[in-house]
Amino acid sequence: MGPIASIPFETVGVAVFALTGALVAARRGMDPFGFALLATVTGVGGGTLRDLLIGTRPVFWVGDPGDVLVCILVAGGVFLLGPGRVAALDGGRRGRILLWGDALGLALFAVGGTGKALAAGVPALSAVALGTVTATFGGIIRDILxxxxxxxxxxxIYVTAAALGAAVMVGLLALGLQPFPSAAAGFAAAFGLRALAILRGWSLPVFPERDGEA
Structure with a gap:
């Protein structure tokens, strides 16, 4: 399982998700600490929960603070761009860069988290769940804060895209495909489904609200 853990999908995902956290901080008019906080919790939040669930000690960013440093540098860079340039980067009112950056981070974390879970020896189904958690939990914390x-x-469609990417990766590995092409296919599946949801407005069916209830 060693080669799976060595694939750097998650490292790139940390930087991309940190960017989305910084862009949200810019929208909210936060100070530099707010930028750093949102960028960091978005970048490392999902991986932190994954490591806690599989019992990895220390958690990845505690043993190697490089990912936290990347988050802080990304946050500082966005803050220094200033309101005008950040507004242009964020795609204006619709925030298309934020949406696409989030989609990219989602796909990267889905396969990166799945690979780390498999490398830790967890069962395939659990690895899919942990890959999904890695891909979504940082964004949940970002939005709540x-x-x-x-x-x-x-x-x-959001969580479904992450779960699809993780499942594709695990399935291809089970069929004997090498780690990198399996992860690349999982990334393509997750990003492709999320991209189609953004472009075409796809959504899952919802349960109707009861009369008189929010």
Whole structure:
């Protein structure tokens, strides 16, 4: 399982998710500490929960604080860009860069988290669940701290995309495919489904609200 853990998908995901955290901080008009906080919890939150669940000690960023440093540098860079440039980077009112950055981070973390879970020796189904948790939990913390409804509670396809990517990776590994192409296929599946949901407005069916209830 060693080669799976060595695939750097999650390292890139930390930087991408940190960027989304910093962009949300910019939208909320936060100070530099707020930028650093949102970038960091978004970048390492999902991986932290995964490591706690599988019993990895120390948690990845405690043993190697490089990922936290990346989050802080990304936050500082966005803050120094200033309001005008950040507004342009964030795609204006619709925030398309934030949506696409979140989709990219989701796919990267789905396969990175799944690979680390498999390397720790957990069963395949548990690895899929842990990959999904890795991909979504940081964004949940980000949105809660920023006072917005987490994307996982929206109708649009989000968690499903992460679970698909993790499942594709695990399935291909079970069929004997090498780790890197399995992870690449999982990434493509997760990002592709999330991208289609963004572009086409796809969403899952919802249970009708009861009359008189929010």
């Amino acid at each position: 920023a006072g917005t409804t987490p994307l996982v509670l929206h109708r649009e």
